[in-house]
Amino acid sequence: MNRPVRVGIVDSGAREALLGPVEAAAGFVIQEQQLWQIEGVDDRLGHGSMVLEIIQALAPDSHFVLAQVFHERFSTTASQVAAAIDWLVAQQVEVINLSLGLRQDRPALRAACERALSAGVLLCASSPARGEPVFPAAYPGVFRMTGDARCARTEVSHLATEFADFGGHVRPLNDSLGASGASMGCAHLCGHLARYLGELPPSNTELPRAHARLLAARDWLIGQSSYQGPEQRR
Numbered sequence: 001m002n003r004p005v006r007v008g009i010v011d012s013g014a015r016e017a018l019l020g021p022v023e024a025a026a027g028f029v030i031q032e033q034q035l036w037q038i039e040g041v042d043d044r045l046g047h048g049s050m051v052l053e054i055i056q057a058l059a060p061d062s063h064f065v066l067a068q069v070f071h072e073r074f075s076t077t078a079s080q081v082a083a084a085i086d087w088l089v090a091q092q093v094e095v096i097n098l099s100l101g102l103r104q105d106r107p108a109l110r111a112a113c114e115r116a117l118s119a120g121v122l123l124c125a126s127s128p129a130r131g132e133p134v135f136p137a138a139y140p141g142v143f144r145m146t147g148d149a150r151c152a153r154t155e156v157s158h159l160a161t162e163f164a165d166f167g168g169h170v171r172p173l174n175d176s177l178g179a180s181g182a183s184m185g186c187a188h189l190c191g192h193l194a195r196y197l198g199e200l201p202p203s204n205t206e207l208p209r210a211h212a213r214l215l216a217a218r219d220w221l222i223g224q225s226s227y228q229g230p231e232q233r234r
Contacts, residue, residue: 002198008088011048012070027068050172058191078106099183101134126186147185157227
């Protein structure tokens, strides 16, 4: 049995049936032009539930902390995501899944990611396979994750392109085509990283030495890769 790893998920929460391994949850909303932290509520969109299912399938010993930034629709702000990241770091998670991407670079979001990375937390964020960069994936030190149609559920690709670092399986556990894409690839890769962290010997689980921890995780993903370079489309 692997060491339980605390995994943070910034998304739409999770449905009630999946809350067994969830240790804490909170929501972050904008009301009357103010940012508020509220209690987490049931996942109304289904996206966060699919992300949690993927990570749990790949790293079944994981414990989860949910930061809800999507509520009635797939719309959020940099301040909500930044507050979610800071809260998850305070909850002592070791890796955070961000299956989302914002078009604008905002100082608050950049600073939250820098604080998380300085604390030794691994950040996995979805990035499109091509096109304009999105945030937080485009920030230094954040793993830029996307979907790769070549990858089976247990496989990883080392892309190393201008758009993404790694690729993973593109579909949720129910194989829904409508939900397929970079966000599910990100969840798969986060699951692989959670398993990697859980397999580390106790002497290697300390959160200090953040940069060395980040490089070691990157080297592990590269070593696990079944494919190198981008998909060759014909």
